[in-house]
Amino acid sequence: MSLDAALSVHLGRFALDVAFRVDDGEVLALVGPNGAGKTTALGALAGLVALERGRIALGGVVLDDPDAGVFVPPEARGIGFVFQDGRLFPHLSALENVAFGLRAQGLPRRASRARARDWLERMGIGALVHARASTLSGGEARKVALARALAISPRALLLDEPFASLDEDAQRDVRETLRRHLAEFAGPCVLVTHDPEDTRMLAGRALRLVDGRCGQEDS
Amino acid sequence: MTARRSGLRAIPLPLLLPIVGAATLIGVPLAALVVRAPWGDFASELSSPAVLTALRLSLVCSLSATLVSALLGVPLAWLLARVEFRGRRLLRALVMLPMILPPVVGGVALLLAFGRRGLVGLWLARLFDLQLPFSVAGAVLAETFVALPFLVMAAEAGFRQVDRRLEDAAATLGATRLRVFARITLPLAAPALAAGAALCWARALGEFGATITFAGNLPGRTQTLPLAVYLALETHPETAFALSLILLAVAIAVLVALREQWLAQ
Numbered sequence: 001m002s003l004d005a006a007l008s009v010h011l012g013r014f015a016l017d018v019a020f021r022v023d024d025g026e027v028l029a030l031v032g033p034n035g036a037g038k039t040t041a042l043g044a045l046a047g048l049v050a051l052e053r054g055r056i057a058l059g060g061v062v063l064d065d066p067d068a069g070v071f072v073p074p075e076a077r078g079i080g081f082v083f084q085d086g087r088l089f090p091h092l093s094a095l096e097n098v099a100f101g102l103r104a105q106g107l108p109r110r111a112s113r114a115r116a117r118d119w120l121e122r123m124g125i126g127a128l129v130h131a132r133a134s135t136l137s138g139g140e141a142r143k144v145a146l147a148r149a150l151a152i153s154p155r156a157l158l159l160d161e162p163f164a165s166l167d168e169d170a171q172r173d174v175r176e177t178l179r180r181h182l183a184e185f186a187g188p189c190v191l192v193t194h195d196p197e198d199t200r201m202l203a204g205r206a207l208r209l210v211d212g213r214c215g216q217e218d219s
Numbered sequence: 220m221t222a223r224r225s226g227l228r229a230i231p232l233p234l235l236l237p238i239v240g241a242a243t244l245i246g247v248p249l250a251a252l253v254v255r256a257p258w259g260d261f262a263s264e265l266s267s268p269a270v271l272t273a274l275r276l277s278l279v280c281s282l283s284a285t286l287v288s289a290l291l292g293v294p295l296a297w298l299l300a301r302v303e304f305r306g307r308r309l310l311r312a313l314v315m316l317p318m319i320l321p322p323v324v325g326g327v328a329l330l331l332a333f334g335r336r337g338l339v340g341l342w343l344a345r346l347f348d349l350q351l352p353f354s355v356a357g358a359v360l361a362e363t364f365v366a367l368p369f370l371v372m373a374a375e376a377g378f379r380q381v382d383r384r385l386e387d388a389a390a391t392l393g394a395t396r397l398r399v400f401a402r403i404t405l406p407l408a409a410p411a412l413a414a415g416a417a418l419c420w421a422r423a424l425g426e427f428g429a430t431i432t433f434a435g436n437l438p439g440r441t442q443t444l445p446l447a448v449y450l451a452l453e454t455h456p457e458t459a460f461a462l463s464l465i466l467l468a469v470a471i472a473v474l475v476a477l478r479e480q481w482l483a484q
Binding site: 046 | 385389390393406
């Protein structure tokens with residue numbers, strides 16, 4: 001299975017025009033300055049932004065192809081997304097946040113909660129199951145967000161600056177947690193980051209975006 | 220450098236007069252109601268069967284109108300807040316119109332639509348033998364017509380405040396649009412919905428013009444509290460005062476309950 005993407009989107013005066021391929025078990029880092037289109041690229045892969053031209057296919061299944069009139073909505077893509085700010089549901093507990101996707105997949109309540117608890121324990125935050133999302137620290141929230149995205153057994157994983165605005169200790173802690181889980185993750189993964197350290201530790205390959213276009217690629 | 224005058228001393232004198240006037244205009248009649256209320260035999264004024272009937276009917280009708288408004292108005296408010304479509308502004312204006320429309324005009328319009336010979340009423344009578352005027356359902360319909368906009372307005376504002384990015388996050392986790400609405404959007408907008416329901420209920424409870432025009436003034440069926448007040452004023456003014464005080468107290472209670480939502484400043 002691989003993620004094949006040729007993304008072309010206009011948002012106002014900004015134009016994104018990139019193409020890349022990520023293989024199973026591979027982590028591609030998208031790097032580049034602010035406003036280069038990294039987050040927009042992830043949005044297109046997840047189905048939150050529709051392509052104007054181009055094509056997205058995951059494991060041979062087309063997810064978005066405007067020329068062919070194909071658009072699979074985000075809820076049907078099975079692509080895990082860890083957002084920049086964690087974006088946890090503030091009215092739910094850590095456990096309910098992680099169980100949310102499992103419930104949406106039709107898993108019964110008890111089984112969902114048991115599996116969510118497992119995930120939180122694997123992230124090392126089993127003690128926080130009943131904590132409200134709004135009371136968690138930055139590092140804890142990122143781990144819950146990571147557990148929430150992985151719990152749905154996604155076919156691909158998107159990470160949008162998973163360590164942004166964390167202090168150094170939390171950053172190291174979350175990065176290490178993520179590294180362990182990425183080693184086990186079988187699908188393709190795209191990581192958006194500013195930090196060369198992230199690329200070095202987590203990604204096999206980096207693609208530099210500048211003004212919505214591919215710059216050089218380094219491995 | 221001059222020190223800035225603060226507090227009431229900052230008010231220019233020519234503005235003071237209209238300000239006092241406005242406060243007096245609203246404050247004095249309400250104070251009069253409190254002063255003139257039959258405090259001594261409050262209980263006996265309210266214990267007559269006619270009053271109790273009107274009280275019970277008012278509760279039933281206003282709560283039913285609030286329920287109907289919530290069932291019909293919450294999805295509509297979501298539509299207005301979240302979906303872009305041609306005619307959205309027109310639809311919003313139409314839904315808000317009863318807030319500005321004289322209630323008696325609303326009553327006339329309801330008669331022309333749902334009256335015995337109305338556009339829809341004719342068929343309701345023929346097909347289902349259903350007659351809305353002069354029935355409890357008619358009173359509920361009149362109150363809903365007038366009170367629905369209050370709920371829609373508050374609920375739309377509540378839905379707009381919900382972070383769309385949370386809805387996006389829910390979608391990436393596999394949630395259908397209905398699930399996103401039920402589990403994310405609705406609970407996050409809940410405080411605003413509750414405020415809207417309270418406003419809607421208060422407006423329904425006080426409804427007079429549309430109700431008397433469309434539903435009439437039948438004790439036990441369509442004679443709600445405001446109608447009973449108006450009628451009692453002729454014959455038992457003390458009862459009218461007592462009932463008015465109750466409606467005033469309810470209004471104040473709703474205002475106090477909403478202070479977090481609406482009177483934050």
